[in-house]
Amino acid sequence: MLQISYIRENKEKVITALAKKHMDAKSIVEDVIQLDENRRSTQVALDNTLAEANKLSSAIGDMMKNGEKAKAEILKQKTAQLKETSKELSEKLDIFATELTQKMYLLPNLPADIVPEGKTxxxxxxxxxxxxxxxxxxxxxxxxxxxxxxxxxxxxxxxxxxxxxxxxxxxxxxxxxxxxxxxxxxxxxxxxxxxxxxxxxxxxxxxxxxxxxxxxxxxxxxxxxxxxxxxxxxxxxxxxxxxxxxxxxxxxxxxxxxxxxxxxxxxxxxxxxxxxxxxxxxxxxxxxxxxxxxxxxxxxxxxxxxxxxxxxxxxxxxxxxxxxxxxxxxxxxxxxxxxxxxxxxxxxxxxxxxxxxxxxxxxxxxxxxxxxxxxxxxxxxxxxxxxxxxxxxxxxxxxxxxxxxxxxxxxxxxxxxxxxxxx
Missing domain, CATH: 3.30.930.10 (Bira Bifunctional Protein; Domain 2)
Known part of the structure; x- marks a missing residue:
């Protein structure tokens, strides 16, 4: 399987190389890059959500120690919402990752530079x-x-x-x-x-x-x-x-x-x-x-x-x-x-x-x-x-x-x- 980082950074080179194997890879390569972008942005959103939830959990602990139960309850509700959001993001991330892998499996290896042109x-x-x-x-x-x-x-x-x-x-x-x-x-x-x-x-x-x-x-x-x-x-x-x-x-x-x-x-x-x-x-x-x-x-x-x-x-x-x-x-x-x-x-x-x-x-x-x-x-x-x-x-x-x-x-x-x- 090709490396996604290489595809992302060398889109046109990959398409041209696979044409030597007589594959029109443009649409698959574009799908791969888009799925990877979706996966990466979803991962960032998930990381930020989890980080915010952890921050609130720490704040809740401090409030409970200081007897600020009312404020703590408000934060608990926000934390519950963040947990639900993180669950949705995690499921979405799994879908993007699976779809990306399936698309990547369709791309053959790139031929070396010395591979001659030809079909038969x-x-x-x-x-x-x-x-x-x-x-x-x-x-x-x-x-x-x-x-x-x-x-x-x-x-x-x-x-x-x-x-x-x-x-x-x-x-x-x-x-x-x-x-x-x-x-x-x-x-x-x-x-x-x-x-x-x-x-x-x-x-x-x-x-x-x-x-x-x-x-x-x-x-x-x-x-x-x-x-x-x-x-x-x-x-x-x-x-x-x-x-x-x-x-x-x-x-x-x-x-x-x-x-x-x-x-x-x-x-x-x-x-x-x-x-x-x-x-x-x-x-x-x-x-x-x-x-x-x-x-x-x-x-x-x-x-x-x-x-x-x-x-x-x-x-x-x-x-x-x-x-x-x-x-x-x-x-x-x-x-x-x-x-x-x-x-x-x-x-x-x-x-x-x-x-x-x-x-x-x-x-x-x-x-x-x-x-x-x-x-x-x-x-x-x-x-x-x-x-x-x-x-x-x-x-x-x-x-x-x-x-x-x-x-x-x-x-x-x-x-x-x-x-x-x-x-």
Whole structure:
């Protein structure tokens, strides 16, 4: 959530910045400023009323001591009126505060200055590319055919058990999944990230804290009876570990990693581009999260990008890095880099990771702060990234490593799988 003081002091700058995300924010920003003005003036009136009531109460005490009961009774009546006024003002203040918060939740984060203009994914900026695209043998198959051929992922069985988009991994397919999770976690912990195992359902406060609500309400699975949400990413529970926390400056940075299944309704998704593992309702992902000092968060973002690059270099998958344009960015992000691997059999790029800096946007919602050297509480910066999302990594391995004899396992994964080929 944006800070109200910043909006109030930088109205036109906020409107212009959000236009880069293709949002006409003028009316909402004006509503926010007006509600904040109402809230502040009501707070002043309430404070003055309470101060006057306290002053009269003190005077009543003095009059009673001096035997001036008649005068004291007159003041008591005034005090009663002030108490009624303060009650009305307090209720009015609560209404303004609630309305202000609801309006503030509608405003996305401001994009960083280096975010490129653009509306669609085609306008994202390619900032890095590495790895030779392999030349496949004649008769090479897309991954949805390979998984049938080698009987390693069963979509029909998943549909029988649950619904489309919930695959069942079998045999060497299941072991390769487990190998990827273990490899990713080991890479992250070796880089200094502390591993967490977190719940797969979160409450409403957690979903609001990281910006999934109200922006992505329709994409989340919701248990209405207990008012809990299945997580769309480990970012939500891991970041919420630090909700309502005040860290000491010397505790920064905080580095976290965790593996979870992720659940997304993906409403409205269909077509050849979402076949097989390309888009699922349940998938596995390893996440990295950082809590950083504001002066160091962009340096940390570059470190996260380099970390994910290192993993893809070891997997020897051709990949590229995109700096997302304003129209393709997430609601809470100030700057996002997407990683994509090249699917040789599909002849297209597949997104496998997003690495983002949220600056103070999530921290303001979470009330995640740190105490600086002067003893003042400051909002921290939060960052997160996929390290990595498994389905499309798996699709890239299956397609790019296929041979007439079978699917060769990347060398770095063989200590985890215990086998070097799927055939």
């Amino acid at each position: 994914p085609e306008e994202n900026l390619n900032v890095f590319q590495e790895g030779a695209i392999p030349v496949l043998h004649e008769g090479a198959l897309p991954h949805w055919e390979l998984i049938k051929k080698y009987d390693i992922v069963d979509f029909e069985l998943g549909t029988k058990i649950t619904a489309p988009g919930f695959p069942v991994y079998k045999g060497k397919g299941a072991k390769l999944q487990r190998a990827l999770v273990s490899y990713f976690l080991d890479k992250n912990t070796d880089a200094g990230y502390k591993e967490y195992q977190v719940p797969h359902l979160v409450n409403e406060a957690s979903a609001f804290g990281t910006g999934q609500l109200p922006d992505k309400e329709g994409q989340m699975y919701h248990d209405a009876k207990d008012d809990l949400y299945l997580i769309p990413t480990a970012e939500v529970p891991v970041t919420n570990i630090f909700r309502d926390v005040i860290l000491n400056e010397n505790e920064l940075p905080v580095l976290c990693t965790g593996y979870t299944p992720c659940f997304r309704r993906e409403a409205g998704s269909w077509g050849a581009h979402v076949r097989g593992l390309n888009r699922l309702h349940q998938f596995d992902k390893v996440e990295i999260v950082r809590i950083e000092h504001p002066n160091k968060s962009y340096e940390a973002l570059e470190s996260m990008v380099e970390h994910v690059k290192g993993i893809l270099q070891e997997l020897k998958l051709p990949y590229r890095i995109l700096r997302l344009c304003g129209g393709d960015m997430g609601f809470a992000s100030a700057l996002t880099y997407d990683f994509e691997v090249y699917s040789t059999a599909q002849e297209r790029w597949l997104e496998i990771s997003s690495v983002s800096n949220f600056e103070t946007f999530q921290a303001n919602r979470l009330k995640l702060r740190f105490k600086d050297k002067d003893g003042k509480n400051q909002l921290a910066h939060t960052l997160n990234g996929s390290s990595l999302a498994l389905p499309r990594v798996l699709a890239g391995i299956l397609e790019n490593y296929q041979t007439p004899e079978g699917i060769v396992i990347p060398e770095v994964l063989r200590p985890y799988t215990g086998f070097d080929i799927i055939n």
